[in-house]
Amino acid sequence: MAAAHAEHLEHHGPPAPHYSSRVTPAVLGMFLFIASEIMLFGSFFTAYFFVRVVNGTPWPTPPYHLPVYVAFINTCILVTSSFSMHWGLQSIKRGNVWGLRAGLLLTFLMGLTFLITQAIEYSRIGFNTSNGAFATIFFCLTGLHGVHVFVGLSILGFMTIRAFRGHFSAEEHHGVEIGGIYWHFVDVMWIVVYLTVYIL
């Protein structure tokens, strides 16, 4: 108590400058990120809504078919990759570096499998962006998500390299935490895209 009082008396001038009284930079950044993503995906879903509901375009427009089961397997792969991501982070929190490395590597490989499968699906699907509004929206929505997976894979790649170089420990693993949040977000977005494009 006395020490704290002495410290208080020795302190002169204003406290260190800070960011804002209302919201921390981390929270503000996350809000801005979520808001920008909602607007980005929202614009594409709005186009989907107008094409399918307002214009009444058949979904999928005959004679085309959507590869629902391949996409389902891809969904399972992507959701599983979130489990390995979570396992990796839990491992490093307990100080298990090899658990983190295995978790990140598995996540990266599953993400890559998802992306390659989607690329193969595109090449065999039998239509392209010029085949009407249905095809355009299909490629826009799944493609936009694919770009997010690509960004996630790039982040995962760097995280994996850093993990193998020993940059993370039980105390220092913020980089993995942020990458993990992004990866789960990409998974949630895929579930939404899969349900709206393939199932409903």
Place this chain on the structure above:
Amino acid sequence: MRNPLRSEEEAFRFLIASVVAALVIAGAAYVNTWLGVAAAVVAVAGVLWWLKQEPVPGAADPPPKLESSSPPGQHRVLVIAAPGTESVRVGIGATEVVVVVPALASKLEAVTGAVDDRRAEAERTAAMIAAGIPNARGEVGADDPGLAVDDALRVFGADEILVAGDDEFLERVRSRVTIPVSRA
């Protein structure tokens, strides 16, 4: 509402909730597409309700109290006055005085950004009070007395705070700082 992407653990939990919701929607859509749409609407409402119910970590904690003081030989005084205050008396020992008048606005005004009149009123009050105090300058503060003090203390190390306002105003300021607070 709780941010579902606050941490990896929470994002993972949100993913699990999304998977469960997706299974329900897919099951309903298998029976009928419109039933699937209805299930999606219910699921989204359910997830939003769940996030709204979840306690936000740290939201109930009182804000940290600020410490502040000035160099030896100086006695800085921060005056926080409600808009409309005509004058404030400051002791003769004050070497530097900053008068902050919060631009108090209603929720509607704050949300719509229609605070120009409030800021102008606060500016007039601050200028009027500062004109009557030697070595004083006036400023407009945030729309909350606590936040106005918070902001002012981060750029002006004061030894004492004088408050010209009602009891609620005084308590709001007192709850934010460790330095002496008294009524002007």
